[in-house]
Amino acid sequence: MSDRSSLDLSTTHVTTEEYLAPLEQSRGKSNTLVSVQSEEKSYVAHNYLADDDAEQYKRFSPARKVVIVCILSYYAFLAPISSTAILAAVPEISKTYQTTGDIINASNALYLTSMGIASLVWGPLSQVWGRRPIFVTSGVLFFLFTVATALSPNLAAYFFFRVLTAFQGTSFLVVGSSAIGDVYEPRSRASAMVWLLSGSMTGPAAGPFLGGIIVTFRPWREIFWLLSTMSGFAALILIFFFPETIHSKSSGDLAGKSLPQKSKLLWQRISPIRVIALTFSYPNIFIAGLAAGALVWNQYALLTPIRYILNPRFHLNSPIQCGLFYLAPGAGYLTGTFVGGPWGDYFVRKYIKRRNGLRIPEDRLRSCLAFISIIAPGCILAYGWTLDQEVGGIPVPAIAMFLQGVAQLFCFLSINTYCLDVMHEEGRSAEVIASNYLFRYVFAALGTGVVLPATKAMGVGWFNTVSALFLVAASAAVWLTVEYGPRWREAIDSK
Helix, strand or coil: CCCCCCCCHHHHHHHCHHHHHHHHHCCCCCCCCCCHHHHHHHHHHHHCEECCCCHHHHCCCHHHHHHHHHHHHHHHHHHHHHHHCCHHHHHHHHHHCCCCHHHHHHHHHHHHHHHHHHHHHHHHHHHHHCHHHHHHHHHHHHHHHHHHHHCCCCHHHHHHHHHHHHHHHHHHHHHHHHHHHHHCCHHHHHHHHHHHHHHHHHHHHHHHHHHHHHHHHCCCHHHHHHHHHHHHHHHHHHHHHCCCCCCCCHHHHHCCCCHHHHHHHHHHHHCHHHHHHHHHHCHHHHHHHHHHHHHHHHHHHHHCCHHHHHHHHCCCCCHHHHHHHCHHHHHHHHHHHHHHHHHHHHHHHHHHHHCCCEECCCHHHHCCHHHHHHHHHHHHHHHHHHHHCCCCCCHHHHHHHHHHHHHHHHHHHHHHHHHHHHCHHHCCHHHHHHHHHHHHHHHHHHHHHHHHHHHHHHCHHHHHHHHHHHHHHHHHHHHHHHHHHHHHHHHHHCC
16 A cells, blocks of 8 residues: 555565565465566555655654644543533433433434544545644634533524534544644654543543533533633644644645636545545455444443443432542543553564564554453453442442553554554545544444443343443454455555
């Protein structure tokens, strides 16, 4: 998937011998490659990347890069915290609008669905016009729609402005990940990406805690006034301090063309169909999305029903008591932040060293295999069945949520950086990230909408068993991608 002309094939001929051996055994079975020499060069060029320090990564000083990461991390915190801050206040909101808790949870599902759809838009747009214009536009609109949500006079207005707020919020995550890829070279990318993920993942856990505190002492609308203040501050930071990070915008291709030609070319660049087609063309990209979807399903299936399940189990009476449970996974995400980045970069450097300076994008996924296949499913099972059987008291689910938080951060870090790496040479990393977030928020919406009725019908133990099996199946697919991803990409690219 890389056509980098500067790759030194005279070097890779020797250093990749170990990894080309399986390919040698399969000659004669594949009709996608022609000769021994061209086959080896094609395989190397498409699947191995020279890990040099390109000039594009030297445009910003180390201190400026830290500032960029800090802004992006705070930015990424906002959309997820807005999605979950109302969870502890669902009964109060439903009472205000004279409806049921299921209907208010449905608004949250719509919020997440809107985020998924928006991912198809923001990623491609940022490749055409640049990261900064997208950030500034979406940041200002996010602030305005959050204010409108706080002022919503009825349920229809509340639904409408929640959906519009979510549509803007996705750019924080999709374009933010792409901006990390713009300024950090692959060997150190995970150590920067982990802070962006820390913001995006502590948001869902911190939201209900803050919401619980507010709704215990103040009206629920104060939640959205707090979010408005935070998002307004973010918009100002973006306007005055965030630089353009992309090194090559494709909007230059529009110069000198007629209006019909510009319209056609622009649609080809930003069409959501382009992202969807990319997702289903490459098995490795589809599997990365499915794995991310399985993780988010479990995340939101864990967070959504806390007030309805844990409060009755442990005889808790106030929203703030419920909100304290959300601190357990949040602490797990923060703990993972300090070790997840170095862990992911260690795996990349380890396999670069084995190949004498060459890497393949799939190496990034190796760092999450144990977490996605064993630790996360194990925590989900422990959480579900101890609650179902009413054993272990409060410590067991709290510890399970903490460990699952650590495991999820390691997994998301591996998947996010893989999405940045796998088509970076073609300039389509934002589209790969966009497709991945589409999976995430589709499954987040399903998890939010399904978890309460499914838990009531199946019981918390069996529902979490199904969720754990989904994650195990996704982990098996990730392992196949690690082993066969380069070969899959070669087969698709050679067609």
